Amino acid sequence: MKEKKEKQEETTQIIVFKLGEEEFGVNILQVREIEKLDQGITRVPKAPHFVEGVINLRGEIIPIVDLRARFGLTIPEIGLNSRVIIVEVGEALVGMLVDAVEEVLRIPVSAIEPAPAITKGVDSYFLAGVAKIGERLIVLLNLERTLSPEEEKELKEAELGVEQ
Amino acid sequence: MDVSQYLNVFMDECQEHLQTLNQSLLALEQEPNNTDILNAIFRAAHTLKGASATMGFNKMSNVTHAMEDVLSLLRQNELQVSAELVNVLFEALDLLEVLAQGIAEGREEDVEIAGVIQRLQKFSSKSQEQEAKAETGSQQERRKTLQLRYLPAEIEQIKKAVEDGLTLYHLHVYLQDECLLKGARAFMILREIEAHGEIVRTIPTSKELEDERFENDFIIGILSKKPLENLVQFLEKMLDVAKVEGEVVNPENLLVERRGGEVTKASSSSPGPDQQKTAHAKAPSNVSPTVRVDIRKLDDLMNLVGELVITRSRLEQLSLEKKDQTLAETVEHLSRLTMDLRDQVLKTRMVPVEHVFSRFPRLVRDLAKETGKEVHLEISGAETELDRTVIDEIADPLVHIIRNSVDHGIEKPEERKAAGKPLPGVVALNAYQAGNNVIIEVTDDGAGLNLDKIKSKALERGIVTEEVLENMSEEDVMNLIFLPGFSTSDKVTDISGRGVGMDVVKTKITNLGGIVELSSQPGEGTKITIRLPLTLAIIQTLIVQLGNEVFAIPSTLIDQTISVAKKDIKMLRNREVTFYRGEVIPLIRLQEFLEVPEARNTAQDELDVVVISNGERRVGFVVDTLLRQQDVVIKSLGKYLGNIPGIAGATILGNGKIALILDLRSVA
Numbered sequence: 001m002k003e004k005k006e007k008q009e010e011t012t013q014i015i016v017f018k019l020g021e022e023e024f025g026v027n028i029l030q031v032r033e034i035e036k037l038d039q040g041i042t043r044v045p046k047a048p049h050f051v052e053g054v055i056n057l058r059g060e061i062i063p064i065v066d067l068r069a070r071f072g073l074t075i076p077e078i079g080l081n082s083r084v085i086i087v088e089v090g091e092a093l094v095g096m097l098v099d100a101v102e103e104v105l106r107i108p109v110s111a112i113e114p115a116p117a118i119t120k121g122v123d124s125y126f127l128a129g130v131a132k133i134g135e136r137l138i139v140l141l142n143l144e145r146t147l148s149p150e151e152e153k154e155l156k157e158a159e160l161g162v163e164q
Numbered sequence: 165m166d167v168s169q170y171l172n173v174f175m176d177e178c179q180e181h182l183q184t185l186n187q188s189l190l191a192l193e194q195e196p197n198n199t200d201i202l203n204a205i206f207r208a209a210h211t212l213k214g215a216s217a218t219m220g221f222n223k224m225s226n227v228t229h230a231m232e233d234v235l236s237l238l239r240q241n242e243l244q245v246s247a248e249l250v251n252v253l254f255e256a257l258d259l260l261e262v263l264a265q266g267i268a269e270g271r272e273e274d275v276e277i278a279g280v281i282q283r284l285q286k287f288s289s290k291s292q293e294q295e296a297k298a299e300t301g302s303q304q305e306r307r308k309t310l311q312l313r314y315l316p317a318e319i320e321q322i323k324k325a326v327e328d329g330l331t332l333y334h335l336h337v338y339l340q341d342e343c344l345l346k347g348a349r350a351f352m353i354l355r356e357i358e359a360h361g362e363i364v365r366t367i368p369t370s371k372e373l374e375d376e377r378f379e380n381d382f383i384i385g386i387l388s389k390k391p392l393e394n395l396v397q398f399l400e401k402m403l404d405v406a407k408v409e410g411e412v413v414n415p416e417n418l419l420v421e422r423r424g425g426e427v428t429k430a431s432s433s434s435p436g437p438d439q440q441k442t443a444h445a446k447a448p449s450n451v452s453p454t455v456r457v458d459i460r461k462l463d464d465l466m467n468l469v470g471e472l473v474i475t476r477s478r479l480e481q482l483s484l485e486k487k488d489q490t491l492a493e494t495v496e497h498l499s500r501l502t503m504d505l506r507d508q509v510l511k512t513r514m515v516p517v518e519h520v521f522s523r524f525p526r527l528v529r530d531l532a533k534e535t536g537k538e539v540h541l542e543i544s545g546a547e548t549e550l551d552r553t554v555i556d557e558i559a560d561p562l563v564h565i566i567r568n569s570v571d572h573g574i575e576k577p578e579e580r581k582a583a584g585k586p587l588p589g590v591v592a593l594n595a596y597q598a599g600n601n602v603i604i605e606v607t608d609d610g611a612g613l614n615l616d617k618i619k620s621k622a623l624e625r626g627i628v629t630e631e632v633l634e635n636m637s638e639e640d641v642m643n644l645i646f647l648p649g650f651s652t653s654d655k656v657t658d659i660s661g662r663g664v665g666m667d668v669v670k671t672k673i674t675n676l677g678g679i680v681e682l683s684s685q686p687g688e689g690t691k692i693t694i695r696l697p698l699t700l701a702i703i704q705t706l707i708v709q710l711g712n713e714v715f716a717i718p719s720t721l722i723d724q725t726i727s728v729a730k731k732d733i734k735m736l737r738n739r740e741v742t743f744y745r746g747e748v749i750p751l752i753r754l755q756e757f758l759e760v761p762e763a764r765n766t767a768q769d770e771l772d773v774v775v776i777s778n779g780e781r782r783v784g785f786v787v788d789t790l791l792r793q794q795d796v797v798i799k800s801l802g803k804y805l806g807n808i809p810g811i812a813g814a815t816i817l818g819n820g821k822i823a824l825i826l827d828l829r830s831v832a
Binding site for chain 1 (some may be wrong): 811
């Protein structure tokens with residue numbers, strides 16, 4: 001989805017989820033599974049502030065990142081619809097805490113456009129682009145940046161407009 | 165050929181052979197005439213040569229080849245074991261270890277090998293000179309080197325043939341010096357003589373003869389019906405033959421060749437075939453069938469078993485609720501199987517400490533030579549088993565302790581004599597299992613720790629003040645050597661003065677969940693005791709509660725758990741303190757460090773306190789409730805979270821919840 005080819009047939013699949021009322025998407029190839037929060041999250045003191053804690057995924061300890069905290073949005077309560085999307089980043093498995101998972105969507109690659117500097121309150125540093133599907137505007141995440149634990153350094157670079 | 169996939173197997177084998185070489189060379193130094201040891205060394209060098217050549221590690225194969233040349237001369241008694249020779253062989257072994265390291269790191273090419281090979285070749289060429297000299301000696305001597313030996317089966321065959329009326333002759337054929345194409349000539353001779361009888365054996369072998377790998381003469385062992393004179397005359401008539409000596413041989417007096425080249429006389433009381441049988445039967449018994457398994461696979465297995473143990477606990481809870489007799493029995497059975505499985509998996513990870521201990525005789529030998537001391541290393545309990553991961557980690561600290569024992573502990577020979585102590589000095593290495601721990605003791609009968617020296621050094625280094633020193637017990641003074649930046653040796657020696665102190669030893673062992681203790685008697689020696697957990701994968705913990713959260717504290721870190729009344733808490737420089745074993749220790753409310761919001765201990769009158777010992781410092785951590793002791797499977801928090809200070813990992817409890825394992829030393 002990073003390449004923008006004009007062929008109409010070329011599509012990509014994304015998983016659409018909600019943070020508040022806004023719709024976000026991640027490439028389905030990076031998603032391992034989607035979990036409910038049955039067991040609750042174990043808090044990890046001294047961890048980065050956007051790490052909500054860890055969960056037990058069939059014996060594996062998986063860190064959970066709260067995307068709202070990561071993007072500096074208001075922090076919601078964990079509700080009935082809250083889900084954890086387990087994604088693979090580098091060699092690590094990380095869970096993203098989202099308010100709800102909506103659907104799997106097949107979108108044409110041509111519908112993806114570069115994200116404006118700030119989209120729905122999220123810095124474009126974290127974004128891979130914006131998909132316009134009819135009336136809907138789905139913000140696509142750059143998971144490597146979104147989930148990088150070295151937030152401060154990279155955030156600063158983002159503010160200074162330094163591209164890596 | 166892409167050999168990368170075989171590299172691990174090669175490295176494993178390589179380590180094994182290097183270890184064999186090390187042990188056998190040490191043994192050879194003690195028993196220079198033991199052919200078994202020599203054969204073991206030869207085999208190891210030979211296998212290593214073959215393996216490294218196959219893998220394309222030319223430097224290693226060159227070094228082993230040079231070693232092999234020297235060793236094969238030793239085996240043929242053409243070279244004698246000398247101290248100088250053993251030193252060069254050790255040097256070669258060290259070089260092989262460097263090469264192995266280099267291969268592992270992909271920089272074998274950087275290692276310089278020419279010097280060692282040259283020194284090895286000095287020995288192999290020396291003996292060739294001697295051989296050349298021997299050749300000019302009398303023929304009587306020459307004959308001694310050419311002796312026909314037979315396999316036991318061949319001797320049986322000869323005995324039968326003799327019973328059938330044949331005679332065994334040894335025909336010693338000398339070719340003319342000017343003979344060209346000696347190999348072809350020898351081949352012709354063998355073919356011609358074959359018409360007159362059955363050739364049992366020749367020396368050199370017929371293959372060697374054909375390849376012209378012989379001097380000027382050879383012996384044929386032949387069974388024939390014809391008289392000796394006829395055969396000798398027949399041979400003497402042949403072209404290029406200078407002389408033939410023939411003799412009739414009694415089959416009862418034949419020399420037997422056995423595997424390994426050992427020579428014994430066959431006698432009718434111990435017939436050949438039996439000997440061969442025992443030789444064959446012996447060989448396989450030395451090798452126990454094993455499978456090499458990647459340690460990571462065992463880790464995975466251990467994790468799965470850990471999961472099983474947790475699921476079992478859940479099942480047990482469910483069956484208690486259901487109150488069904490059959491279910492309860494089945495769950496009970498499952499429980500037992502699970503625990504057996506866990507024990508077995510743990511056992512597969514166990515390795516005898518011999519793996520580490522085996523390198524120490526060499527270490528002590530070298531150290532003793534360097535320092536001019538006489539030291540004997542006694543090893544006991546080498547069969548004691550420890551988890552593989554612990555074994556790998558324990559080697560360096562032990563090396564350091566043993567270095568210290570030889571360098572600082574054992575006195576010079578003249579000092580020992582003056583003190584009326586026996587020579588050599590003894591460093592004893594002892595391992596044994598005690599419950600869930602393995603104890604390793606390093607004892608020396610040297611001078612013991614010099615307390616005054618430690619005190620003055622500690623003052624000089626500014627580690628303690630004079631006032632503090634005065635109030636210290638002898639034990640406390642001794643323990644000063646575990647503090648960073650301490651070294652009792654006045655001079656920096658090659659052995660102990662590498663800037664690595666006992667503090668590093670202590671840190672490493674504590675990181676393994678172990679404990680180091682020290683005791684010493686002036687003039688009688690020092691004893692260092694290391695207590696290690698059997699395995700790193702499963703540790704014993706104390707489960708504590710704070711607010712609504714539970715945490716696990718490794719039992720090895722805990723000094724004691726105490727109950728402190730609120731009135732016994734005093735304030736000192738704005739910090740809470742209390743009395744513990746006659747000393748004032750700081751109290752830390754664990755919730756402050758762990759940022760637990762709803763801890764209840766602030767409102768309690770009696771506080772549960774876990775006292776953690778971090779070297780000399782003791783700190784009390786206040787929790788809400790002590791729940792229970794529990795063995796837990798350690799899991800890492802993963803790369804994403806990385807190292808978080810104060811948290812050693814996590815574990816999954818019986819109810820499926822995660823409890824963090826606290827490493828409170830960094831807080832204390």
